Amino acid sequence: MEMHEVTPEERRRFYSEEWNKRELPDFILHTLSLREFGFDLDGTGPSHRYNQFMTVEQLAEYLQNRAPYSAFTSVALYEQPSMRKGWMKSELAFDIDAKDLPLRSCSCASGSVCELCIDEARRIAMEFAETMGKDLGLHNINFVYSGRGFHIRVIDDAIMTLEQTERAQIVEYITGGVIPTDVTMALGYSQVFRERLARTFEGMDEQRLSKIRGLRRSVIQKLMVEKERALGAIRSGKLDELSELEGIGPKTFRQLLEFLVRLNSEFTDGKVTIDTKRILRLPSSLHSGVSMKCMLVRDIGRFKLEDAVPKFVHERGH
Template sequence: MDMNEVSTIYLIRKFNEYYTNLFKNKNFLSCIPPSFNEREWGFIPIRYKRMWRHLSFQNLGEMKKFFLKNTPLHLYYSSAYYEHPDIKKMSEKGWKGADLIFDIDMNIKNDLKYEKMLLLAKDEVIKLYDILKSDFGLNDIQIVFSGGRGYHIHVRDRSVLKLKSEERREMIDYLSANSLNIDNVLKKREVVGDYGIERGYYYGMVDSSWGERVWSSVITFLDEIRNMNENDAIKKIKELKIGKRDKFVKDLSKKDALEMYQMLKKSNIVELMKKDRKITTDKFFKNLVERIVENELNMLPIKNTDNPVTTDIKRLIRLPGSLHGGTGFQAKLVDNIDNFDPLNDAIVFSDENKKIISIVDTDISMKDNKYKIRKDENKLPEFVCLFLICRGLAYLED
């Protein structure tokens, strides 16, 4: 739907007011990326929805002045640092390095409700942040709610700035663990006795970070089951679903699940696993561990990053603190991800009631309230109105 003139003028006024206040605010400085004068800037104006890019600003005053004059619907800067950020030909800009960016976007599961989607995205962000810290030892990581469907992670640790596209892709492969299967984390090894090689084999933990990570969650899982009552344990074991590979065609029967539970209860098998980092070949039990591994390989890796965003070392990325023109939410710098609630914390407009014409019936949860929106006329807080206008679902009456 093309926005009508009244709505457009209203949007420009509200966005402009927002940016006027933002630029006065001291906190805004924390949103400005380091070396902003070496970056390319771009924006989409509210009225003519075409990307305007290859801008560069030598000082903040210049930038503020420009964006108050040209109110952006979307506002971006380059993850890359350039010798000449304002040259139009990409090859002549003189690439000097780029922040490492991850875009967590739950786009794929579009059957999900928005709120649920954002919660899942948050879990992914926490997983990603932890691995970037523990495995890669990276510092200077910013988490930003994108204002849309997910989060952006900006890594500005000096060690990553020079990474090329293919090296960033290798990091993505690591984080998503797409090429991992059970053989990469649990290896079949022959049992060697005192008299040379004996018959038989066991499964040992593979000496890699993913091997360790999966192994320790297998142990946690087994410990959990062991401490459950019989019914809960059986339920949990039976929930272990068949993986992509045709190896485990059958679901476990209730009888099998019970036997596995009993074995875990009365044997010291988990203690041995903790101590020796291997499991014996009891087929029955191995079947359980294989299922858990399969399960963890689906749960632990970070599967929902938009890969081209990370591998493109000349990408434009939304400025933290700016507004997302598709929702009217703020692309919000997140201090504490655990407590962050986008549908509260990223809402910037007032709750003053306003009359608006909706073109759909829909429910929206924002600021801890559920808003029932009916087709035609509604009276709703300003922040809901702006959300609907940005989404193209409603307009102001002429």
């Protein structure tokens, strides 16, 4: 599926003929007047900020009249959204962008996406949400297809008033971004860390491992030959078995581990999660860069990219 930039006329058609207020998620609809809205009117960035809409009809009128290149809304709720004052609370948001995944099995050019890497982003989103539910007891977890990936927007009361430091700790936990003191513990963070580490190592090949400074080619080849054994050691928490492979001493093992952990943390943009005043693409709006609808995904396990294709795309060339 090719993803082309929309024309101004296609934007106007989308917002006048296709945009539907019923596609706004309830968690936005019910807090509409407390959110800041931002717009990119011409593709140069969301410079039109500090907008407030008291009703969905006001929002609809703006979208239909201006047909913005992109539309955004805040993860935060404010007493005065038009001035971004009186912060009340913020969603816990994760941005999983397919073009920025540290490991992709597709051959997309840098900055581009395809159905394959978008599906990989979908699986990462499911993985993160499962951990949030199972380990952190969060349940009000919403998925949004963003055009090039997925946003996870969590609105449990327990997390909406967290400060940046606490949000950063959640990012580290969910991504496996910190080496635990004890990797052998059966449950909790140690288990999450092993799962993330195994997923990342499984995506390694000789070319990717060659980016680790000082890692000899013979060691890289050994790791690839012993990949299944290494994965078994990671999943069972017996990481010391890796350092016992021929040519891999404690120093090399530490370099490998730190490299994999850094990749773990790059599966989401941590800056988005800790930023309590971030704006994200508005579900129901158009991603003009790729001609796709940003949309609430009610069943992430069954999401199909075709669901997000606007009607005007099917009519191109007819």
